[in-house]
Amino acid sequence: MERTVKLKIRRQDGPHRPETRRWEEFVVPWQPRMNVISALMEIRKNPVTTKGEKVAPVVWESVCLEEVCGSCTMLVNGKVRQSCTALVDAISPHGETITLEPMSKFPLVRDLVVDRSRMFGDLKKVHAWIQLDGTHELGPGPRQSQENQEEAYPLSRCMTCGCCLEACPQINDSSGFVGPAALNQVRLFNLHPSGKLHASERLETVMGEDGVAGCGKAQNCVEVCPKEIPLVDSIASVARQTTKQMLFKWLLK
Amino acid sequence: MPAKPNGKGSEKVRRVIVVGGGLAGLMTVIKLCEAGVPVDLFSLVPVKRSHSVCAQGGINASVNTKGEGDSPAVHLEETVYGGDFLANQPPVKGMADAAPGIVFMLDRMGVPFNRTAEGLLDFRRFGGTLFHRTAFAGATTGQQLLYALDEQVRRYETLDVEDSKGSVIRGEKMVRKFELWDFLSIVRDDDGVARGIVAQDLKSMEIEAFSGEAVCLATGGCGIVFGRSTNSVINTGTAAAAVYRQGACYANGEFIQVHPTAIPGADKLRLISESARGEGGRVWVPRDPRDARKGREIPEKDREYFLEEKYPGYGNLVPRDIAARELFKKCFHEKRGVYDPKTKKNENEVYLDLTHMPEEMLRKKLAGILEIYEKFVGEDPYTNPMRVFPAVHYSMGGLWVDFERSHSGSLVIGSPRNQATNIEGLYACGECDYQYHGANRLGANSLLSCIYGGMAAGPAIATYVKNMRKASTGDTSKSVFEAARKREEDHYKSILDMEGDENPYVLHQELAETMLRDCTIERDNGVLDKVIEKIDDIELRARKCGVTDQATHANQGAPFIRHLFNMVVIARVIAQGARNRDESRGAHFKPAFEKRDDKNWLRTTLAMHEAGEGNQNNSIKYVRGIDYSIHGAPMHASDAVDVSLVTPRVRKYETAGAASETAKKSDDHEDEKSENRAEA
Ligand SMILES: Cc1cc2nc3c(=O)[nH]c(=O)nc-3n(C[C@H](O)[C@H](O)[C@H](O)COP(=O)(O)OP(=O)(O)OC[C@H]3O[C@@H](n4cnc5c(N)ncnc54)[C@H](O)[C@@H]3O)c2cc1C
Numbered sequence: 001m002e003r004t005v006k007l008k009i010r011r012q013d014g015p016h017r018p019e020t021r022r023w024e025e026f027v028v029p030w031q032p033r034m035n036v037i038s039a040l041m042e043i044r045k046n047p048v049t050t051k052g053e054k055v056a057p058v059v060w061e062s063v064c065l066e067e068v069c070g071s072c073t074m075l076v077n078g079k080v081r082q083s084c085t086a087l088v089d090a091i092s093p094h095g096e097t098i099t100l101e102p103m104s105k106f107p108l109v110r111d112l113v114v115d116r117s118r119m120f121g122d123l124k125k126v127h128a129w130i131q132l133d134g135t136h137e138l139g140p141g142p143r144q145s146q147e148n149q150e151e152a153y154p155l156s157r158c159m160t161c162g163c164c165l166e167a168c169p170q171i172n173d174s175s176g177f178v179g180p181a182a183l184n185q186v187r188l189f190n191l192h193p194s195g196k197l198h199a200s201e202r203l204e205t206v207m208g209e210d211g212v213a214g215c216g217k218a219q220n221c222v223e224v225c226p227k228e229i230p231l232v233d234s235i236a237s238v239a240r241q242t243t244k245q246m247l248f249k250w251l252l253k
Numbered sequence: 254m255p256a257k258p259n260g261k262g263s264e265k266v267r268r269v270i271v272v273g274g275g276l277a278g279l280m281t282v283i284k285l286c287e288a289g290v291p292v293d294l295f296s297l298v299p300v301k302r303s304h305s306v307c308a309q310g311g312i313n314a315s316v317n318t319k320g321e322g323d324s325p326a327v328h329l330e331e332t333v334y335g336g337d338f339l340a341n342q343p344p345v346k347g348m349a350d351a352a353p354g355i356v357f358m359l360d361r362m363g364v365p366f367n368r369t370a371e372g373l374l375d376f377r378r379f380g381g382t383l384f385h386r387t388a389f390a391g392a393t394t395g396q397q398l399l400y401a402l403d404e405q406v407r408r409y410e411t412l413d414v415e416d417s418k419g420s421v422i423r424g425e426k427m428v429r430k431f432e433l434w435d436f437l438s439i440v441r442d443d444d445g446v447a448r449g450i451v452a453q454d455l456k457s458m459e460i461e462a463f464s465g466e467a468v469c470l471a472t473g474g475c476g477i478v479f480g481r482s483t484n485s486v487i488n489t490g491t492a493a494a495a496v497y498r499q500g501a502c503y504a505n506g507e508f509i510q511v512h513p514t515a516i517p518g519a520d521k522l523r524l525i526s527e528s529a530r531g532e533g534g535r536v537w538v539p540r541d542p543r544d545a546r547k548g549r550e551i552p553e554k555d556r557e558y559f560l561e562e563k564y565p566g567y568g569n570l571v572p573r574d575i576a577a578r579e580l581f582k583k584c585f586h587e588k589r590g591v592y593d594p595k596t597k598k599n600e601n602e603v604y605l606d607l608t609h610m611p612e613e614m615l616r617k618k619l620a621g622i623l624e625i626y627e628k629f630v631g632e633d634p635y636t637n638p639m640r641v642f643p644a645v646h647y648s649m650g651g652l653w654v655d656f657e658r659s660h661s662g663s664l665v666i667g668s669p670r671n672q673a674t675n676i677e678g679l680y681a682c683g684e685c686d687y688q689y690h691g692a693n694r695l696g697a698n699s700l701l702s703c704i705y706g707g708m709a710a711g712p713a714i715a716t717y718v719k720n721m722r723k724a725s726t727g728d729t730s731k732s733v734f735e736a737a738r739k740r741e742e743d744h745y746k747s748i749l750d751m752e753g754d755e756n757p758y759v760l761h762q763e764l765a766e767t768m769l770r771d772c773t774i775e776r777d778n779g780v781l782d783k784v785i786e787k788i789d790d791i792e793l794r795a796r797k798c799g800v801t802d803q804a805t806h807a808n809q810g811a812p813f814i815r816h817l818f819n820m821v822v823i824a825r826v827i828a829q830g831a832r833n834r835d836e837s838r839g840a841h842f843k844p845a846f847e848k849r850d851d852k853n854w855l856r857t858t859l860a861m862h863e864a865g866e867g868n869q870n871n872s873i874k875y876v877r878g879i880d881y882s883i884h885g886a887p888m889h890a891s892d893a894v895d896v897s898l899v900t901p902r903v904r905k906y907e908t909a910g911a912a913s914e915t916a917k918k919s920d921d922h923e924d925e926k927s928e929n930r931a932e933a
Binding site for chain 1 (some may be wrong): 280285287298301302304306307357360361365367369372374391397398400404408410415456485486487504517519520523524621630631708756762802803804805806809
């Protein structure tokens with residue numbers, strides 16, 4: 001018998017259409033080196049459920065398909081991750097049904113698509129940038145040691161995918177916690193020789209409950225980060241920096 | 254009054270529209286903001302997820318950190334030589350000269366480039382050169398550069414617009430982002446000048462018109478025309494196709510780069526960057542085509558390092574067109590690809606081997622790509638030679654753009670001609686233009702050309718806008734915008750009503766399979782005639798698609814049909830251009846016309862769209878020159894290539910240093926002169 005891949009997908013037509021929330025199941029032919037995205041692409045070519053119903057193809061987000069753009073995050077078999085690196089043979093070795101659901105901590109757009117714009121907003125909030133004087137020629141940047149580069153580079157690989165926010169128990173409707181991704185950016189920019197010049201400004205943005213103090217130390221973020229960014233260390237580092245800054249301000253009073 | 258997009262922002266500020274937030278678009282935005290020009294930035298996806306994020310290996314700049322005698326003059330020569338002399342040379346010179354400054358700027362922005370022991374930027378080797386010229390941040394350089402520019406643009410999102418007296422205009426920020434919007438077409442006024450765009454919000458599906466004093470397209474490449482490629486899924490080339498249909502000229506479309514080393518996959522062919530070879534990776538096949546041992550078990554003497562053997566001068570780092578052809582030949586013609594004892598076949602794969610390199614070094618410099626191999630193939634590349642095959646990668650061709658040559662043979666930065674298309678008010682830069690790479694792009698030159706293109710486009714547009722304000726020709730009647738909007742809305746509605754039997758995704762697959770099989774590494778006129786017939790067929794059948802989705806919210810199916818129509822248009826430009834060009838040059842290779850033919854073909858292919866009437870198919874009109882105007886001043890450009898800086902010669906990568914001969918000679922000349930001076 002021809003090998004197939006079975007998928008069970010959580011669907012909803014739009015944020016204001018809770019009555020359309022449903023599961024739908026699909027079966028598509030197996031291909032070598034298949035991942036969840038290629039299974040979704042197969043559905044598009046013939047969007048018929050296992051019940052024989054012709055439906056609109058499943059809606060999902062993806063761009064690079066090599067886990068650097070952060071687009072295709074969803075819950076695959078209940079676990080938050082990018083669906084491009086979810087290889088069918090690995091997650092369903094014996095043809096088990098694969099379940100796909102949208103992330104739950106962001107507003108739903110449709111089917112597997114959610115709205116992560118808050119994460120980009122947070123980058124604004126924490127001033128995740130270097131205050132550049134201009135793009136005209138001003139010679140090389142500050143010299144940096146190899147160690148500094150080796151500390152910064154892994155932090156800089158955050159692709160705003162949302163996994164850490166999805167997994168964090170402190171991110172919920174009743175909290176304004178900014179979350180691990182943005183705090184990691186504070187650490188990153190405070191490490192850079194020019195970024196440091198505005199460190200205290202950046203720290204001000206994450207003082208208090210919604211900032212670094214909002215972390216409940218569950219450490220789920222590190223577990224789910226696809227780029228293995230040391231998020232817990234980043235939060236601890238930013239916490240130390242803010243404490244120092246508070247003490248300093250208090251002493252100056 | 255400029256038309257107001259319904260409910261979006263105010264009419265208080267005049268803005269320029271930039272479409273595309275990859276490296277090229279973001280750099281354009283930054284330059285415009287620095288010139289005090291506010292911008293509306295449109296992108297299919299949040300700009301931080303643009304395709305530039307995929308770039309792995311690095312960005313070129315002749316900083317000469319290793320003291321090898323590298324210089325911008327050598328960079329210029331190697332780039333035009335690698336491009337088989339099809340690129341106009343002044344823009345390439347401008348780019349090569351600006352490159353060190355660009356890399357320093359990125360460094361200042363905080364890009365975590367790898368460092369030397371002294372704390373300087375580290376550089377590595379790439380294809381088509383013997384010099385260490387490529388700055389890199391691990392093996393995710395594109396991601397790191399994109400983030401740096403994205404951060405600067407985000408800063409401008411928080412900065413207020415000021416009027417000419419320096420007072421803040423309330424509620425107006427320098428940059429407004431429209432992410433998850435699909436660009437549909439430009440708005441042209443009665444004189445044909447670009448005055449804005451029509452775009453669709455991909456969540457609400459609303460179609461709106463926006464006014465802009467000028468429009469810049471930085472919408473990237475079109476790899477998805479070939480289906481599975483190294484490109485991101487959004488790279489359908491739809492925006493460039495749309496303006497081509499509106500009268501913009503498309504140049505050198507037939508030049509499509511195939512990258513030699515990618516991993517086969519069901520949805521995408523993932524790239525293993527040239528940096529793997531730059532850091533010492535070697536390409537080989539077993540000498541015995543029936544060798545059933547695992548790659549790592551095959552001893553040195555039983556391996557054929559075919560690139561090193563044939564091209565001792567540049568070895569594994571010959572330019573991509575040559576490497577891809579050699580790999581193709583090994584697998585397809587000689588059937589010498591890696592033998593799989595399970596299938597009892599020689600697969601279309603060769604080895605790319607890094608296992609002789611120290612693991613610690615590999616982790617520091619190449620982890621990003623080795624991780625991709627590990628995750629998608631499930632094999633450890635530190636101990637197993639990787640298995641790779643060529644994949645469609647980059648479009649050298651694109652929208653035709655102009656330039657103004659300076660006395661020194663470079664670009665006059667700030668001239669409104671730079672990066673200008675033949676539609677007044679419409680600019681283009683990045684992979685969607687054709688300007689910098691001739692017939693074959695050298696690795697790590699694209700990130701550079703994107704950023705340099707933005708650095709040329711920004712000031713060009715700023716000048717254009719300032720001159721326009723003086724002439725106060727900025728006001729276009731509302732009805733022009735409304736008509737343009739209505740046209741796109743009607744078109745979209747007609748797509749929603751499509752009830753045919755053809756599935757658009759299946760049609761795309763058919764188109765892509767034909768293009769990939771018959772219009773890439775080796776081209777043949779008989780076969781290309783069939784490709785064009787196939788395109789004709791698909792164009793007709795595309796009109797008989799059934800829309801897969803009629804939802805009024807976040808509909809992906811209906812916009813895809815629009816992209817499909819546009820991919821068919823680009824496919825025709827590529828295939829017809831290839832059919833016409835009876836020579837071999839760079840990435841365009843016809844075994845029946847094996848040599849480069851400078852007498853007849855040292856010229857730019859200039860394609861103009863001719864829409865098919867009624868049931869007829871679209872066609873292409875080829876022209877030998879372009880006439881357009883800027884603020885009433887007539888401009889002319891011909892299809893002749895400006896080769897005033899480096900005289901064309903035949904490429905010889907068998908010989909070390911052949912690509913930089915002239916610059917080297919004039920260097921020696923300089924040395925002699927200075928020696929003479931010293932003696933005197
Ligand atoms: C895997 C890979 C690795 C590479 N590695 C290197 C490397 O190491 N060095 C190098 O120099 N080059 C490399 N390249 C090439 C280089 O990455 C690209 O050529 C370059 O990033 C293109 O940048 P861009 O700004 O022109 O376009 P893109 O980054 O593709 O951005 C296009 C933008 O336009 C927007 N857009 C497109 N269509 C529309 C529309 N219809 N409406 C609205 N917005 C739209 C998109 O949303 C996006 O924001 C690599 C390419 C690939 C595929």
